Amino acid sequence: MFKKTASILLAITLCVTALTACSQQDTGQSAVFTADSPNQDTPLQQGSHYPLNLIIYDNKGNKLQQTIEKEPERIVVIGQGLAELMIHFGEENRIVGLAYLDNSYSKYEDQIKQLPLLTEMWPSKESIIALKPDLIVAMSSAFTDERLGNISFWNERGISVLTGINYTVGRTVDSFFDDINNLGMALNIEEKTNAFVEEQQTRIKSIQDKAAQVTEKPRVLLFAGGQNDTYYYYGPTLCLIDEMVEGAGGEYIKVSEDTYVEMSAESILAVNPDKIIMTEFQKSDSATAKDLLLNNPGLKNVAAIKSGNVIIVDYTNAIRGSLDLADLYEDVAEFVHPELFKGE
Structure with a gap:
């Protein structure tokens, strides 16, 4: 677990890239770039959203750049809290598999019961592969040799990964909102997620100002x-x-x-x-x-x-x-x- 510092929060960044039509090769593969890879910041094409690059963290806190080639339609979610986010924003229909429930009460309990459950604990690699997902949304601790393997294992199979920042670099209010922002970008629902985060942050700032x-x-x-x-x-x-x-x-x-x-x-x-x-x-x-x-x-x-x-x-x-x-x-x-x- 990394200490909560301002420098870590500032390091949690998002970048969106779009390749021009003449250079784009749609291979269906999700490329992974280390934090030291050359920047690919280019203006977003008018009306386009994908390919999309997001900075994520692996379980050791290393930064990786994940490319989501197209809008995810088949998503496997590892972790009840992450599933609740998708339900709240009305995106549960994209979930083709759910695992690792915490069994605590949730106001979304009825909706969670309707989702296709792989297992209440860690799923096998084979059970995930059989679902043919184009995105896995999970806490970073899922990607270890004892659980789902490392992130490159999934990228090599054309499956992108979105890890929860707030589970990796020290839990903070800002990184909780960063997770929501990342999800919004990954699913192309930023209008929903931005409105939620703005409302929450406005209420919090009101408290801080008075205090x-x-x-x-x-x-x-x-x-x-x-x-x-x-x-x-x-x-x-x-x-x-x-x-x-x-x-x-x-x-x-x-x-x-x-x-x-x-x-x-x-x-x-x-x-x-x-x-x-x-x-x-x-x-x-x-x-x-x-x-x-x-x-x-x-x-x-x-x-x-x-x-x-x-x-x-x-x-x-x-x-x-x-x-x-x-x-x-x-x-x-x-x-x-x-x-x-x-x-x-």
Whole structure:
């Protein structure tokens, strides 16, 4: 996992190229270029969209340039969150195979059940090849020797790959939106995806602008609920909610340089947060989870427990983001600074 830095975000770029009719050779093959390959930036032909070049990342964080020769009609999707994006934008009819579901609640659950399921876990190469896809949309972690093989394996068979940036280079709000923008370009639905991203970013900027006036920043600790008084801390590179806390005028407590560590009741008391955010899966009993946390005798001397400053949020949205990202950002803002955001 790479550290979240501004330089990484700036490195996530998109470039669109169109070859002239006299030089274009329609082989049906998806060419892969390394980041060091010569740039092919040429003006887009009037009314054309493909061939399209996109910068993606492999599982090791290396940049690759994928060429999508024509508009994808047969898409295999690996990962429930990526399938939800396609459903939201009305493109589920292109999905010919779906795999690797996370089995958490989704508001698109009924639509997901209607999709052609390969397997709930990692599919075999053979099962994907049999579907004759022209594009695979997946998290970058799918492309390892133990799973689907490397990206070049698919390119050699004329199949392009679109990997989720947000699963590779450190999870950030910007890279979540970059994934949506990339999908919009790959499927030629930019009007839909641009409108969604613009609406979300406008709401987020409104929060950040208002939070800029705060002088005191409450210290906020995030952890996932566990068993037997054990909780699990997520570092900034493993989640999105750290940006929401700081964008809303709070201080996200950094417990460790590690991205994921266990926390006992004693270690929570040691950092003594002003406020606590605990993640639970969608449609869980948040009221019960909050009550158990507030009444944990091992935490009774923690400042956030004493004041009742505890909120339970959806795990998926807090950790990897979802189509309701701006909703959670607004909830976090109201929790961190209720005097500024109450009722918004």
